[in-house]
Amino acid sequence: MARKKSERKPKTFGEAVGFRHIFESETTDFFLGFILLALSIYMIIAMVSFFSTGPADQSTLENMRPGEWLNNTHVFTNTCGSAGALLSYYLISVNFGLPAFLIPAFIILVGLKLMHVIEVNLWKWFLCLTIVMVWLSVTFSKFLTPIMGDSIFNPGGQHGAFVVEHLENVVGAPGLTAVLLIVAVSFLTYLTSETITVIRKAMNPLKYVTKKVKFTVTNRNVDRNEEEDTSNDGYQVDDTVSAATNKETDNIDDVTPTNSGNVVDLTDMSQFTPKPAQAPIAVEPHVTNAEQVSQEKIDSVVVKNSEEEKASSGQVGEHYDLSTPINPWEPFVHYKFPSCDLLKKYSSRPVIDMEEIKANNARIVEVLNSFGVQISKINATVGPTVTLYEITPAEGVRISKIRGLEADIALSLAALGIRIIAPIPGKGTIGIEVPNKNPQIVSMESVLNTKKFQTTKMALPMALGKTITNEVFMVDLAKLPHLLVAGATGQGKSVGLNAIITSLLYKKHPNELKFVLVDPKKVEFSIYNKIAPHYMASLPENEDEPIITDVQRVVRTLNSLCKLMDHRYDLLKRAGVKKITEYNDKFIHHQLSLTDGHEYMPYIVVIIDEFGDLIMTAGKEIELPIARIAQLARAVGIHMIIATQRPTTKIITGNIKANFPGRMAFRVASQIDSRTILDRTGADQLVGKGDMLFLSGGDPVRVQCAFIDTPEIEAVNDFIADQPGPLDPMELPEPDDPNAASGEPGVGGTDVRSLDPYFDEAAKAIVLTQQGSTSMIQRRFSIGYNRAGRLMDQLQKAGIVGEAQGSKPREVLIADENSLAQRLQQIHNG
């Protein structure tokens, strides 16, 4: 039988008899360690005993011949016998003096390591203790020996005395002192960079006069009801938080704001209702340097702002004022807005992990101190994903210095997602945003079910999430007026777009808002198909699939939007107003007549997901209409949101960038990408999962995007789809065909298959009345403006009417019914 591979002959004698095995055994290690521990304790007892018994034992030893000390005549007085006397004599007197105690100290370390009690790097300890022992031996010899006078031993041992004597002969006493100082400083600097700060302080103590660092924690997101219900457990605290921390968080719970605003100094106990657990939170920074610990005690102050007020009901939709002559919601005046009950509720209780905050706080103090930056106050504001540590530098510290240290500080704090804002705009403070270990989900419900959203007067309110201070962050798309969304894949763009759509659906009636959704990925927006008749606008040819997924249809739709924009401008001009709100206001107050072609204008929000794909395939064909709409469409209520996961300059061209002032940046891969979106870095330092920077002029705001899941969107869509509403999506006008203009009017310019069913009748009506008016067609056939406009275009192509002449009726090119009959026959025969 073949021998197993692992079976091999022992190579050495030790292996053969099993020594190798013995020395690898954990039991042996433990046993050896224990012996070393006992030995070191024996040594320490002997060395301590040497202080009292040394003189007698020393003279006995010096008078003995070699080997004599082993005899058993009890001539030694050391507690540890002749061996103890000999050992301590050699270690203390002959060698290193008092620092020789470091030898048994090291043996203790070795013993404990062998016993697996502690894990230390023995080589490092050996080197450090040796250096310390040698240095102390020389220093004691130099400075203590003269003070101790006629002692029985030299405190630095004979080694110290020898080195002092020889070095002093060469460099003199000042030289020796300098050598000792240089060695000490080099060694301490090697151990910790704090040394530099301490030395600086020692050299210029006035600059570093003890300053108390005030430490404040802020959290707005406190649910008072829950607080009352669960007064025993207080805040939801991290599992790892100790009992002491629980006490602290309980204290936070019990804080009652004083008259002097919401800032409560926990050191002033008189403010609180007396409770045994109420002790001030004295947060000690974990600073390694003893001097700093004593100097920089951090007083904790808890700031508790008022919570975001909830909506009075789950219903947040608008309520229309029915006093105007025309109700824009007609004929769907009983339309009900979705309620917040359709959305999922996540725990809204704040998570304040005091342990984490304290640790970060200590780290920040330590890191800044190590760079020579002194702090007078820290205010920690706990947000859903990140905590903002707002640092007030001590007097005389220049912010530019801190700005210069940005990269070093971020590196020292070594956490993903750290962003340094130096200074915080409008304040003389520095902000350091540090991600929370346990980020909170900001639910769509917690954002929409608020008084702020319910009572907003924004025309197109987008509730995007919560800021670092737990305030609902809302932006009016109508004011933006266009938004660029970017972020690497999987960082929360789609969720962000869904949050935007949902907040608009919760606030706008189907008559007031229409979406044009472009989705090259084909899966992101398909969920909204159900609400297409209520809320979508599309070209008639796309009525069955109003969510656009292919490039050619996107181009036609964008051109159609350009045409709609021109038409709306025309209407605005005729109404004598400058913008959509004034126009609609005039319309609902009966100041504009339907017969003149006026109609209520819904806002149109165009959302293009994966805009990069479109630009790469269609280039200028896409870019030009987008830029045109972006430049002009604001006044006529057409707003665009474009999203891309490839924020490169090829995709976000200068033209696009200039026309999209609103920017929503999720996490991106590089600083370059961040610059492309925001014109600054920062988006590369976000933590993902909906963590974003929002910019619309000024400085970016860090926001945790609201989270909405597919089942929630489905529930909202089902609710809308089940209600009476328009039968079809709003029709967009047929875009101008660039090739059609050159053709001879009426000859071969009309595709019979795409003619409107009312084509013949409309032609007759126009020829009989000799009036080429769109509004007349609208009235006669009870059709919308867009369809009437399209009919007119077809009649023009067929050579029946002339070109549009602004607000005037078109010229009728056919004089009588007979000629018309011939013309129609020609058209129908192809």
Ligand SMILES: Nc1ncnc2c1ncn2[C@@H]1O[C@H](COP(=O)(O)OP(=O)(O)OP(=O)(O)O)[C@@H](O)[C@H]1O
């Ligand atoms: N606001 C948020 N809160 C919590 N988690 C989020 C949030 N936004 C996104 N996420 C998490 O990140 C995942 C990816 O998000 P999303 O699908 O929106 O990414 P994306 O940027 O659209 O990616 P892609 O570009 O590949 O489509 C989500 O499934 C969710 O788990």
